[in-house]
Amino acid sequence: MLKQFFILCSGADNEILEGCSQGEQTKYAGIGATVFFTAVMAFIASAYALFTVFDSVYPALLFGLVWSLLIFNLDRFIVSTIRKRDKFGSEFLQATPRIILAIIIAIVISKPLEIKIFEKEINTVLLKEKNAMALENKKEVANYFKSDLDKNKAEIASLKSDISKKEKEVNTLYETYITEAEGTKGTLKLGKGPVFKEKIAKHNLASAQLDTIRKNNLEKIAEKEKTAAVLQADLDKKVTETQPIIDGFDGLMARINALNKLPSLPSFFIMLLFLAIETSPIIAKLLSPKGEYDFKLEDLETALKATLEQDKYQRNLLVKTSAMMHDKVYEDIAQDKSLYDLQRKKATELLELQATNFVEKQKSTL
Structure with a gap:
């Protein structure tokens, strides 16, 4: 049963093959098995590739089945239409389009399995890229809010500086009237004279101004700090909103790019493996010697070709003879008085x- 199934996969004529030896039947069963398992590998590779794209099993399986059937039908058709000839070059020329297509398919379907094989290494590369992207994203978002934040910080610093300057002025005036009262500086007279009263009046005026400035500026600073908190919250929110996009940066194209950053030699050998698998049905047919089945098939084809050529010649001769007879009949009729x-x-x-x-x-x- 399994042998008959593989013979069916090879595309050979079962009626002709039944009259051939067991060795010839085994040869075509082997070719059919190669065609079948190539389709199975195409199913696995394409299904995994689509799974990495859609993250869903059912669409991946459906597309993988369609793709494997396409490859199976294509391989079966080409293997069945390659005719064994006396020259290998003519046989190879027949198989050239399929070999070119096999190279393309091997490159395409080998990538998903390479991604799976080198998954840990690719995840490491993607992690580094995500971290770099996260830092760059924070930097860009911070630059977007930088002007507003810097302006707000400068205004707060200016308000605090005004308070600090006034405090220094008040402290200086305080030391001035104290030293005047002690007689250590100023008029150098001990006691609270007219100069002392003048200096303490300046101090009290500056102190009152300090209280007013401190009250007004602290209110403004509180408002600016609220604005800064809002800006910082917006910045953090923007970073949080964009982070899932960076976290989701692990699609098929991202993984292929990450794979290309790894050493290329292992990927090259895996691609060669799939190339060998994809071309194996054609290579099996090309390398197989011309056998009993090929001779019988050639005999049937040449016999059919000879019959068709003979039928065509007879039809042409019949048309020519009939035309000659009609010409003669109408010539005789034209001469009837x-x-x-x-x-x-x-x-x-x-x-x-x-x-x-x-x-x-x-x-x-x-």
């Missing part, structure tokens, strides 16, 4: 009727 007289009489009667009918129409118009 009685037939000529009858045709002349009928033509005369027809002309007379036409003339009479014309005269009647002319009279009716007068």
Whole structure:
């Protein structure tokens, strides 16, 4: 049963193959098995490739089945249509389009399995890229809010600086009137004289101004700090919103790019393996010697071709002979005097009727 199935996969004519030896049947069963398992590998590779794209099993399996059936039908068709000839070059020329297609298919379907084989290494590369992207994203978002944040910080610093300057001024005035009272500086007179009263008045005025500035600026600083908190919250929110996009940066194209950053030699050998698998049905047919089945098939094809050529020649000869006979018959008829007289009489009667009918129409118009 399994042997018959593989023979069916090979595309060989079962009626011809039944009359061949067991060795010949085994050869074509082997070719059919190669065609079948190539389709199985195509199913596995394409299904995994689509799974990495859609993240869903059912579409991946459906597309993988369609793809494997396409490859199976294509391989079966090409293997069955390659005819064993006396020269290997002509056979290879027949298989050249399929070999080119096999190279393309091998490159395409080997990538998904390479991604699976080197999954850990690819994840490491992707992790580094994601971290770099996250840092770059934070930098770009921070640059977007930088002008507003810097302006807000500068305004807060300016308000605090005004308070600090006024505090220094008040402290300086305080030291001035204290030293005046102690007689260590200023007039160098101990006690609270007119100069002392003048200096303490300046201090009290500056202290009152400090209280006013501190009150107003602290209110403004509180508002600016609220604005800064809002800006920082917006910045953090923007970073949080964009982070899932970076986290999801692990699709098929990203993994292929990550794979290309790994050493190329292992990927090259895997691609060669799939190339060998894809071309194996064609290579199996090309390398197989011309056997009993090929001779019988060639005999049937040449016999059919000879029959068709003979039928075509007979039909052409029949048309030519029939034309010659009809030419001779009509030539003999043209020389018959009685037939000529009858045709002349009928033509005369027809002309007379036409003339009479014309005269009647002319009279009716007068």
